[in-house]
Amino acid sequence: MKLLRVGTAGAERPALLDAQGTLRDLSGLVDDIDGALLADDEALGRIRAAGAAGELPVLDATGLRVGPPVGRIGKVVCIGLNYHDHARETGSAAPAEPVVFFKAADTVVGPYDTVLVPRGSTKTDWEVELAVVVGRTARYLESAEEGLAHVAGYAVAHDVSEREFQMDRGGTWDKGKNCETFNPLGPWLVTADEVPDPQALGLRLWVNGEPKQDGTTADQIFPVGEVVRYVSQFMVLHPGDVINTGTPAGVAFGQPEPKPYLRAGDVVELEIDGLGRQRQELKPA
Structure with missing residues (x-):
């Protein structure tokens, strides 16, 4: 999967870039792309399943800032x-x-x-x-x-x-x-x-x-x-x-x-x- 965070600095929302290059909104499934998510195999599995099923809302990428793909980095x-x-x-x-x-x-x-x-x-x-x-x-x-x-x-x-x-x-x-x-x-x-x-x-x-x-x-x-x-x-x-x-x-x-x-x-x-x-x-x- 290609996971990313989009939006203004400090207020990014989680997203997925699907296999067709379409930006998909993950905010209905997870709060952020961070260490807690990356350690949660069940949550990652839900993202994979929803992405494969085409169930995630499309995000309009026009003018949308791309932030760092990981939030709340410890070190x-x-x-x-x-x-x-x-x-x-x-x-x-x-x-x-x-x-x-x-x-x-x-x-x-x-x-x-x-x-x-x-x-x-x-x-x-x-x-x-x-x-x-x-x-x-x-x-x-x-x-x-x-x-x-x-x-x-x-x-x-x-x-x-x-x-x-x-x-x-x-x-x-x-x-x-x-x-x-x-x-x-x-x-x-x-x-x-x-x-x-x-x-x-x-x-x-x-x-x-x-x-x-x-x-x-x-x-x-x-x-x-x-x-x-x-x-x-x-x-x-x-x-x-x-x-x-x-x-x-x-x-x-x-x-x-x-x-x-x-x-x-x-x-x-x-x-x-x-x-x-x-x-x-x-x-x-």
């Missing part, structure tokens, strides 16, 4: 340097264990929302990423297979970063990763049953129409199931939590000087096979 866990080609372009050795950092949940915005260039920024960068949405509580998982079994679905994420704040201002990466609007998510949450192999997905990103990233999740150093297993050794993952699993080569930071960092007025578009496409215009904060 956004991010994995750095998780593609062989991205490690090479940044001159870094492949890590022996996943590099883990966080984004605040309030950095998450819709897939077509404006991204704000922070005040004083000179090194705002792009990163297309596969986002994993947790569907079952995960703690101390023992195998990558268990990790995959705890995934509710997948989405496109844009892990926007400010490299000066991240690298040159002291401390950890948090300052360069948590600026407002720095995690567009969506347009859809595609349930795990529709993504049989998360290690066979193409990821692409364009800036002002120019191709910048063109990679595949087959190049991940730590695959999705192992990432979920690993993270569960250090924290409890709850339904509705999001894991951004890293970016392939092609970011501005990895390019020769002068590096083509983003500026207000730029337009970024990104997509992942089967998971949809995003588009953001950048504006000054």
Whole structure:
């Protein structure tokens, strides 16, 4: 299923994009697309049955904002340097264990929302990423297979970063990763049953129409199931939590000087096979 949330920010309603590409209203069945729903197999089954039977009301998508496909996100866990080609372009050795950092949940915005260039920024960068949405509580998982079994679905994420704040201002990466609007998510949450192999997905990103990233999740150093297993050794993952699993080569930071960092007025578009496409215009904060 392709689940999404539409409407003004903070007042989104749950919806389903059916197999014919028609937007369907889920508000008569569920309150929201969130961790409580994703952990409820019975509720998900009702959505599947109603969608298959054509019983859901049609929503007019004209002018309708698409919000993040998951509401009330508890935490956004991010994995750095998780593609062989991205490690090479940044001159870094492949890590022996996943590099883990966080984004605040309030950095998450819709897939077509404006991204704000922070005040004083000179090194705002792009990163297309596969986002994993947790569907079952995960703690101390023992195998990558268990990790995959705890995934509710997948989405496109844009892990926007400010490299000066991240690298040159002291401390950890948090300052360069948590600026407002720095995690567009969506347009859809595609349930795990529709993504049989998360290690066979193409990821692409364009800036002002120019191709910048063109990679595949087959190049991940730590695959999705192992990432979920690993993270569960250090924290409890709850339904509705999001894991951004890293970016392939092609970011501005990895390019020769002068590096083509983003500026207000730029337009970024990104997509992942089967998971949809995003588009953001950048504006000054």
